[in-house]
Amino acid sequence: MFIKSIRWRLQLWLAFLLACILTGFGVTAYQLQRLNRLHQIDEELDRAVAALAGDVRGRPPFLGPPPAGLPPGPRPFDSGPDFPPRRRSGPEGRLPRGAPDGWLDTREIRLSPPTAALFDNAGTHGLYFVVWSRAGAVLKRSTNAPPDLPLPDSPGVMAATGVRLRQAHREAYQFTEIGECILTGRNIGVDLAAVRRFAWWLVCAGGAVLALGLGGGWLLVSHAIRPVQDIGAAASRIAAGQLAERIDLADTDSELGRLAGVLNSTFARLEAAFAQQRQFTADASHELRTPIAVIIAEAQTTLARARSATEYRETVEACLAAAQQMRRLTGSLLELARFDAGQARLECARFDLAERVQACLDLIRPLALERQLRIASDLVPVELVGDSDRLSQAVLNLLNNAIQYNRAQGEIRVNTRAHDDAVLLTVADTGIGIAPGDLPHIFDRFYRADPSRARAEGHCGLGLAISKAIVEAHGGSLEVASQPGAGTTFTVRLPRNAR
Amino acid sequence: MRILVVEDEPRLLHNLAKALREEGYAVDTAAAGDEGLFKAQNTDYDALVLDVMLPQLDGWQLLERLRQRKNTPVLMLTARDAPRDRVRGLDTGADDYLVKPFDLPELLARLRALIRRTAGQACPIVQVRDVRLDTRARTVTRQGASVPLTAREYAIFEYLALHRGQVVTRTALYEHLFDESDDTLSNLVDVHVFSIRKKLGADLITTRRGQGYCIDS
Numbered sequence: 001m002f003i004k005s006i007r008w009r010l011q012l013w014l015a016f017l018l019a020c021i022l023t024g025f026g027v028t029a030y031q032l033q034r035l036n037r038l039h040q041i042d043e044e045l046d047r048a049v050a051a052l053a054g055d056v057r058g059r060p061p062f063l064g065p066p067p068a069g070l071p072p073g074p075r076p077f078d079s080g081p082d083f084p085p086r087r088r089s090g091p092e093g094r095l096p097r098g099a100p101d102g103w104l105d106t107r108e109i110r111l112s113p114p115t116a117a118l119f120d121n122a123g124t125h126g127l128y129f130v131v132w133s134r135a136g137a138v139l140k141r142s143t144n145a146p147p148d149l150p151l152p153d154s155p156g157v158m159a160a161t162g163v164r165l166r167q168a169h170r171e172a173y174q175f176t177e178i179g180e181c182i183l184t185g186r187n188i189g190v191d192l193a194a195v196r197r198f199a200w201w202l203v204c205a206g207g208a209v210l211a212l213g214l215g216g217g218w219l220l221v222s223h224a225i226r227p228v229q230d231i232g233a234a235a236s237r238i239a240a241g242q243l244a245e246r247i248d249l250a251d252t253d254s255e256l257g258r259l260a261g262v263l264n265s266t267f268a269r270l271e272a273a274f275a276q277q278r279q280f281t282a283d284a285s286h287e288l289r290t291p292i293a294v295i296i297a298e299a300q301t302t303l304a305r306a307r308s309a310t311e312y313r314e315t316v317e318a319c320l321a322a323a324q325q326m327r328r329l330t331g332s333l334l335e336l337a338r339f340d341a342g343q344a345r346l347e348c349a350r351f352d353l354a355e356r357v358q359a360c361l362d363l364i365r366p367l368a369l370e371r372q373l374r375i376a377s378d379l380v381p382v383e384l385v386g387d388s389d390r391l392s393q394a395v396l397n398l399l400n401n402a403i404q405y406n407r408a409q410g411e412i413r414v415n416t417r418a419h420d421d422a423v424l425l426t427v428a429d430t431g432i433g434i435a436p437g438d439l440p441h442i443f444d445r446f447y448r449a450d451p452s453r454a455r456a457e458g459h460c461g462l463g464l465a466i467s468k469a470i471v472e473a474h475g476g477s478l479e480v481a482s483q484p485g486a487g488t489t490f491t492v493r494l495p496r497n498a499r
Numbered sequence: 500m501r502i503l504v505v506e507d508e509p510r511l512l513h514n515l516a517k518a519l520r521e522e523g524y525a526v527d528t529a530a531a532g533d534e535g536l537f538k539a540q541n542t543d544y545d546a547l548v549l550d551v552m553l554p555q556l557d558g559w560q561l562l563e564r565l566r567q568r569k570n571t572p573v574l575m576l577t578a579r580d581a582p583r584d585r586v587r588g589l590d591t592g593a594d595d596y597l598v599k600p601f602d603l604p605e606l607l608a609r610l611r612a613l614i615r616r617t618a619g620q621a622c623p624i625v626q627v628r629d630v631r632l633d634t635r636a637r638t639v640t641r642q643g644a645s646v647p648l649t650a651r652e653y654a655i656f657e658y659l660a661l662h663r664g665q666v667v668t669r670t671a672l673y674e675h676l677f678d679e680s681d682d683t684l685s686n687l688v689d690v691h692v693f694s695i696r697k698k699l700g701a702d703l704i705t706t707r708r709g710q711g712y713c714i715d716s
Contacts, residue, residue: 282581286579287578289578290508292599293511293578293600293601294511295600296602297511297514297515297518297603298514300604301521304518318514322510
């Protein structure tokens with residue numbers, strides 16, 4: 001379960017990495033320590049072997065060390081061409097002249113005092129030595145040498161020092177030119193124990209470092225994921241419906257701070273969208289409640305007592321008018337919902353926009369005449385691909401607006417023209433204009449700059465929103481410019497080859 | 500009882516006025532906020548039916564300005580039913596609140612209750628000596644026997660009964676019983692009072708010379 005938590009996963013990774021690093025470090029340190037120790041021992045043994053070899057090779061054993069600077073004294077034997085000698089195959093090398101037979105296996109070796117001093121300490125861990133003859137007979141040994149010491153194998157190269165580790169004994173050996181073997185060694189149990197102690201110390205220190213590292217890691221991870229937890233907590237509060245909630249991070253420049261900033265702006269947009277949706281629902285229900293109230297009140301008043309046929313007729317007419325208003329409203333709402341959901345299907349075909357606009361003008365002309373409005377049109381034929389019925393609806397909405405908000409004996413100017421890859425349609429009126437404060441809202445649903453006018457006309461405040469949705473569904477744009485008191489101009493910009 | 504209805508939906512305004520008139524109220528109407536405020540400030544209405552969404556001056560603004568000068572009972576009428584809106588309406592000084600679409604009988608009952616309470620009368624039945632006035636059914640009985648009154652007669656008697664113990668001037672009666680379109684002559688009130696006295700007893704309503712009429716409590 002907790003494996004799923006980032007904190008625990010980080011902690012496990014940290015533990016794994018730390019363990020690997022510490023193990024590697026420990027093993028390396030242990031090996032270095034061990035090798036270093038062995039190296040020291042080997043050097044000591046080498047020196048001892050060299051000194052011993054000097055004595056064995058025939059520096060006059062009883063004359064003491066040769067004076068410094070003098071070459072070694074005459075050797076008891078010369079190395080022959082048949083070198084290396086076969087070990088234990090009898091004395092075949094060249095012997096000093098006049099040497100008695102078997103002398104090699106029995107000759108006495110004397111140690112010079114400095115050499116002997118090397119082996120003075122005859123304790124368990126002191127140096128010991130053994131010298132074997134070519135035949136394998138022990139020529140000389142120190143008293144502390146282990147009794148069952150085996151003769152080492154010949155390394156094949158004379159006068160080279162070999163080393164071996166035999167249980168707790170480190171031994172260095174050398175074969176002389178005539179096949180005699182010189183071995184020195186010592187018990188390195190104490191040294192190995194020291195190295196082992198060092199290993200244990202490493203293990204303990206490693207454990208402590210691991211524990212400290214994990215503790216520190218825990219703190220670091222806690223510190224690092226606190227912002228994440230803050231973000232998570234704020235996000236869940238927002239998910240629970242507190243849309244005004246925001247993530248509060250002190251460090252806004254960090255990566256998480258930027259993330260919080262992005263999330264906050266997302267939440268703000270979400271909240272705005274919700275508020276808009278709420279407003280829309282409230283407005284829609286308000287618009288629907290009024291005609292319902294009319295129908296109910298009319299019916300209840302009329303049914304309260306016996307009425308004349310004329311009164312019943314009036315009531316039915318009022319109810320019909322209210323029902324038709326509701327039908328218009330629900331139709332518009334449905335249309336908008338389709339555009340919102342991207343489900344509005346455009347029946348696209350190539351057509352001449354000017355022709356369609358002319359048809360729309362013919363439709364509204366009686367209304368314009370009633371208000372004594374002059375229509376000035378300049379329609380340049382422009383072909384484009386689009387849903388001609390829907391675009392006509394948008395144009396009609398704009399024309400109705402131009403009539404509704406015009407002054408008496410005003411003018412409506414309509415023109416179409418091509419502009420680069422786009423088709424432009426402008427509808428301008430000479431009406432009351434739109435106050436700058438209202439201008440950004442006129443495409444909002446149910447927004448009415450002047451509620452009394454629109455209500456009296458039976459408009460519900462969705463016309464411009466629908467027009468905009470239609471134009472935008474064609475990949476175009478609907479813009480408005482207005483001068484209060486002078487008039488308003490709507491500009492429709494459509495791509496020639498709309499989707 | 501005279502009532503002002505402020506509502507911008509013409510059909511609803513027409514219908515409300517009709518229904519209220521049929522209930523015996525004198526009804527004035529206004530289709531916009533500023534017009535409604537002007538009328539409400541310059542006439543002593545017994546109650547105001549006030550829509551919230553109004554052109555020029557919305558219901559809340561109207562109420563706020565009206566409350567600076569008058570305590571006319573106000574029944575708010577609105578299509579907004581969020582509790583926030585209701586609270587705002589009541590806190591601004593509305594006496595009651597009704598959400599559209601409303602039930603006409605409920606609206607009428609609430610109006611009756613509002614008017615009764617304003618007159619300091621919580622009970623819908625008023626007993627004056629042997630005469631019993633039922634404001635719900637709009638009937639008057641004397642010693643258990645029903646007395647048929649014309650709508651005008653009933654209105655005058657109801658107003659005097661609800662304000663019993665007070666002297667009600669002719670002007671006040673006139674103002675509360677006839678709406679703006681009524682051009683009945685003022686002395687008609689005297690005719691109605693004469694008629695009520697004939698039906699309910701001569702000494703029920705006393706005339707205070709130079710002041711008006713009064714029903715003793």
